[in-house]
Amino acid sequence: xxxxxxxxEYVSKYTIHVRFKDGMEGDLNLEAELHGPIFEPxxxxxxxxQFFIHPEFRTLTWPNGADFAPEFVYxxxxxxx
Numbered sequence: 446x447x448x449x450x451x452x453x454e455y456v457s458k459y460t461i462h463v464r465f466k467d468g469m470e471g472d473l474n475l476e477a478e479l480h481g482p483i484f485e486p487x488x489x490x491x492x493x494x495q496f497f498i499h500p501e502f503r504t505l506t507w508p509n510g511a512d513f514a515p516e517f518v519y520x521x522x523x524x525x526x
Contacts, residue, residue: 448519450503455494459487461505463518471522475513483511 449466456462456472459479464470479487486509487493496507504512 447503448515450498450505450515450518453496453498453505455496458490459493461496463505463522465515465519465522469519469522473518473521478513483509487511 448469450463451466452462452464454462458474459476460472460474462470462472475487478484487507492507492509496505498504499506499512502512503515505515505518506512
């Protein structure tokens with residue numbers, strides 16, 4: 446079953462606090478994940494802060510189309526917990 450990402454809030458630098466429908470939540474630091482052409486613009490903090498949760502796919506998404514799947518986000522938060 447795909448985790449349902451329900452909220453995402455900017456914390457600091459490249460860290461976002463996320464919460465899932467099942468109650469799992471935590472801070473997600475994406476600094477090490479920002480490699481490759483689609484993610485390069487996210488290194489600019491003002492652009493990084495423009496993330497949103499895609500209403501249909503529940504991915505962590507940016508205006509340029511960069512996104513992180515909810516499964517990836519859930520796994521990263523679960524490991525950190």
